[in-house]
Amino acid sequence: MLDESSKRIAEGLFRRYYEKANFQIGNVNEREFGFGDFEKKIAYRHYSFKDNASLKRYLAEKAPAFASYSSSLYRYPDRRPMERKEWLGSGLIFDLDANDLHLECQSKHGSSWVCQNCLDGVKAETIKLIEDFLVPDFGFSKGEISVNFSGNRGYHVRVDSKELFSMTSQERKGISDYIAGVNLDITRFFPTISQRGKRLTGPTPSDYGWGGKLAKAMVSALNSGVDSLASLGIDRVIARKLVRSKADVIFGITTGNWDKVNIPRKGEFWGNVMKRIAIAQGDSIDKNVTNDIYHLIRIPETIHGDTGLAGKAVQLTMLDGFDPMKDAIAFRQGVMRVRTGSVPAFQMHGEEYGPYKDSDVELPVYAALYLILKRLAKPLE
Numbered sequence: 001m002l003d004e005s006s007k008r009i010a011e012g013l014f015r016r017y018y019e020k021a022n023f024q025i026g027n028v029n030e031r032e033f034g035f036g037d038f039e040k041k042i043a044y045r046h047y048s049f050k051d052n053a054s055l056k057r058y059l060a061e062k063a064p065a066f067a068s069y070s071s072s073l074y075r076y077p078d079r080r081p082m083e084r085k086e087w088l089g090s091g092l093i094f095d096l097d098a099n100d101l102h103l104e105c106q107s108k109h110g111s112s113w114v115c116q117n118c119l120d121g122v123k124a125e126t127i128k129l130i131e132d133f134l135v136p137d138f139g140f141s142k143g144e145i146s147v148n149f150s151g152n153r154g155y156h157v158r159v160d161s162k163e164l165f166s167m168t169s170q171e172r173k174g175i176s177d178y179i180a181g182v183n184l185d186i187t188r189f190f191p192t193i194s195q196r197g198k199r200l201t202g203p204t205p206s207d208y209g210w211g212g213k214l215a216k217a218m219v220s221a222l223n224s225g226v227d228s229l230a231s232l233g234i235d236r237v238i239a240r241k242l243v244r245s246k247a248d249v250i251f252g253i254t255t256g257n258w259d260k261v262n263i264p265r266k267g268e269f270w271g272n273v274m275k276r277i278a279i280a281q282g283d284s285i286d287k288n289v290t291n292d293i294y295h296l297i298r299i300p301e302t303i304h305g306d307t308g309l310a311g312k313a314v315q316l317t318m319l320d321g322f323d324p325m326k327d328a329i330a331f332r333q334g335v336m337r338v339r340t341g342s343v344p345a346f347q348m349h350g351e352e353y354g355p356y357k358d359s360d361v362e363l364p365v366y367a368a369l370y371l372i373l374k375r376l377a378k379p380l381e
C-alpha cells in the first residue's frame with residue numbers, strides 16, 4: 001500500500017501534469033478507457049470520451065495513477081459486457097517487458113526494480129521485433145509502426161494498417177506465435193535432421209523467414225566470436241569448436257551444409273538457438289496482449305503510477321538513442337526530501353544516485369517520486 005502522504009504528493013504532481021498535457025488520440029470517441037489507482041493498474045473500465053478535451057479534463061480532475069485505452073475501436077465503447085460494445089477493429093499491439101527476458105541481473109535485483117541492463121535489453125528486443133520481424137517478414141512499413149515507452153520497464157509497439165484492422169484474435173495469435181517461435185518444426189528447416197548418417201542440409205542466409213533468420217544469426221555470431229554464440233544459448237565448448245573452424249562453418253551455412261562441425265543432439269540444439277532468436281513476450285495467455293483484442297494498454301504520454309515516468313512516444317529513428325531514465329522524465333522541477341529504504345544505485349537524467357540504506361536524502365522531484373512510487377522511500381515533511 002502506498003501511504004497517504006505519498007499518495008497526496010503523487011496525485012498533486014500528476015494533476016498539474018495533466019492540466020498542462022495535450023492529447024491527440026485518434027478515434028478517441030470509439031475507444032474504451034480504463035483507469036487505475038496506486039494498487040491496481042485497471043480498477044475501472046468501460047469509460048468513453050467524446051473528444052480529447054473531455055479526456056484531458058477527466059485526467060486533470062481525477063489524476064489517476066494509471067490511464068489506459070483500447071487499441072480496439074467500438075461503436076459503443078462504454079457498453080458492457082464487451083460483446084455489446086460492437087467491435088469495429090483493432091491495431092496490432094506488442095507489449096515487451098524486461099521481465100520476460102529472464103536476464104541474469106533480475107535474479108539479483110528482483111522483478112520490481114529495473115536496472116540499465118534491463119532497459120537496454122528490452123530496447124534491443126523492441127528494435128529486433130521491428131527490424132527482424134515486422135518489417136522483413138510481415139512487410140509492414142515503418143510509417144505504420146509506432147512505439148512508446150511503457151513508463152516502467154518496457155515498450156509498446158503498435159502497427160496500424162488497414163489489412164490487419166479486422167483480424168480475429170486467432171489470426172493475431174498466429175502472428176504472435178510466429179515472432180515468439182512457437183511450434184517451429186525443425187525438420188522444415190533441416191529435412192535430414194532425424195536421419196542418421198545423412199548430411200545435415202539446412203537454410204541459407206538468403207532464405208525467407210525463420211530459416212534465413214537462423215542462418216544469418218549464426219553467420220553474424222560466428223563472426224563476432226564465442227560470446228555472441230553463447231548469447232544464442234550455445235554451450236561454450238561447442239562455441240569454441242565452431243569458432244576454430246569459423247571460415248569452414250560459415251562457408252557451409254552459406255551453401256546449405258550444416259555439417260562442418262559435429263554437434264550432438266542436433267534437433268534440440270538448433271531448436272534452442274531458434275528460441276533465443278525469437279522475441280520474448282509474455283507467454284501466459286492472459287499476458288499476451290497481441291491476441292487479446294479487449295486488452296487495455298497505457299495511453300501514450302500518460303504517467304505510470306509505479307515510476308512517475310511518462311509513457312513517451314518514441315520516433316523509430318530515435319529509438320536507438322532513447323534513454324527512458326532521462327527522456328521519459330515528467331517532473332523536471334524542484335527537489336524533495338525523502339527517507340529511503342534499501343535502494344540500489346540508479347541513474348536519472350545522467351546523474352548517479354545511491355545506493356541508499358535507510359538514509360534521509362534530498363533528491364530532484366523525479367528521483368524522489370520514482371523511489372516513493374517504487375515503495376522504496378517515503379516523503380519527509
Ligand SMILES: [Zn+2]
Pocket residue numbers: 103105106109114115116117118119
Ligand atoms: Zn536488471
